[in-house]
Amino acid sequence: MRLPKIRVPMSPRSGLSTLRELLPGRKAEIAARLVCAGHRPHPSKFAEAGLSLSPVEEQQLAAWWDDGLSTRVADEVAARDGTIRMVLDLTDGERVEAVAMPVGAVCVSTQVGCAVGCRFCASGLFGVRRNLTADEIVEQVVHARRRLPIDRVVFMGMGEPTHNLDTVLTAIARIKDEAQIGARRQTLSTVGSVRAFERMAAAPVRPCLALSLHLADDARRRELLPRAYKEPIAEIVAAANAYGREVGTPVQIEWTLLAGVNDGDEAIDALCALLQGVRCYVNFIVWNPVDGMPFAAPARDRIVEIVRRVKRANILATIRDSSGPDADAACGQLRLRHHEMPAVPPAG
Numbered sequence: 029m030r031l032p033k034i035r036v037p038m039s040p041r042s043g044l045s046t047l048r049e050l051l052p053g054r055k056a057e058i059a060a061r062l063v064c065a066g067h068r069p070h071p072s073k074f075a076e077a078g079l080s081l082s083p084v085e086e087q088q089l090a091a092w093w094d095d096g097l098s099t100r101v102a103d104e105v106a107a108r109d110g111t112i113r114m115v116l117d118l119t120d121g122e123r124v125e126a127v128a129m130p131v132g133a134v135c136v137s138t139q140v141g142c143a144v145g146c147r148f149c150a151s152g153l154f155g156v157r158r159n160l161t162a163d164e165i166v167e168q169v170v171h172a173r174r175r176l177p178i179d180r181v182v183f184m185g186m187g188e189p190t191h192n193l194d195t196v197l198t199a200i201a202r203i204k205d206e207a208q209i210g211a212r213r214q215t216l217s218t219v220g221s222v223r224a225f226e227r228m229a230a231a232p233v234r235p236c237l238a239l240s241l242h243l244a245d246d247a248r249r250r251e252l253l254p255r256a257y258k259e260p261i262a263e264i265v266a267a268a269n270a271y272g273r274e275v276g277t278p279v280q281i282e283w284t285l286l287a288g289v290n291d292g293d294e295a296i297d298a299l300c301a302l303l304q305g306v307r308c309y310v311n312f313i314v315w316n317p318v319d320g321m322p323f324a325a326p327a328r329d330r331i332v333e334i335v336r337r338v339k340r341a342n343i344l345a346t347i348r349d350s351s352g353p354d355a356d357a358a359c360g361q362l363r364l365r366h367h368e369m370p371a372v373p374p375a376g
């Protein structure tokens with residue numbers, strides 16, 4: 029019997045999608061699922077997974093397994109709570125972060141750097157250098173699963189996902205098929221855009237939505253998030269609500285708490301007024317200090333008081349304070365170790 033024609037990947041670091049060049053149709057699909065499951069199975073388990081390989085294919089898959097991913101973990105730091113922050117090397121020498129969490133979630137990056145430039149975020153300090161490919165996004169799930177059991181993906185790492193939306197939606201569909209993590213267990217976090225929400229609503233695989241709001245006043249938000257979309261906040265929130273209702277999941281509103289910036293009664297009352305009638309919950313994020321940035325998190329008592337105030341307005345609210353300062357917990361902070369720190373502009 030003649031073996032099917034097999035081609036080896038174009039380069040030893042060419043990415044998860046090159047399994048399709050290595051193996052024919054269905055075999056490539058099953059192999060991708062095995063890779064995305066995390067740990068390498070013994071060849072005796074291939075048949076159990078429905079993968080029947082010729083000796084040549086088996087050899088080539090073994091070689092691919094050792095060297096086929098396009099990304100490498102260059103650095104990783106484990107926090108006391110078990111969170112693992114990884115810096116990944118990309119083929120062109122760029123670096124991004126991914127964070128595997130013991131709660132079963134991985135936080136993935138979608139771009140190298142970020143163009144939005146939120147004044148409290150380390151990822152936006154250098155602007156955006158390029159978009160990630162779908163392979164580079166999906167492989168972050170693979171690296172996380174090689175370390176922890178992962179069944180949730182949050183697109184909250186480096187980058188603004190809607191600036192790379194087609195690729196991110198492709199990655200979401202592939203994570204569903206290859207990593208077997210459904211759309212309801214994937215959350216795309218964005219500063220928000222009406223047009224992006226419309227495109228997401230029309231996509232074949234639709235993730236849950238997290239809207240990074242941080243302030244409910246247009247002018248002040250523009251100072252804090254200088255290159256976010258310019259649409260009025262009320263329109264962005266209305267479009268997010270429409271998307272959430274269409275998909276059938278509440279919108280997560282993210283609010284990074286910054287003392288003296290957005291933790292006062294006035295700012296919180298404006299948030300509550302904005303969210304009346306919106307199917308959502310608020311996730312208050314306790315800011316992790318970044319060297320040189322002129323911000324501080326509010327005191328613990330004040331955070332508890334804020335959550336009570338929001339709940340009194342009949343809006344669900346939670347506090348996120350999980351990864352801690354011992355693992356360079358702020359977004360983009362681990363990658364900063366590999367760069368010189370630029371001057372930070374003062375917050376508006």
Ligand code: SF4
Pocket residue numbers: 142143144145146149150151152185186187188219359
């Ligand atoms: S918080 Fe998100 S959108 Fe803002 S600069 Fe950082 S990565 Fe970009």
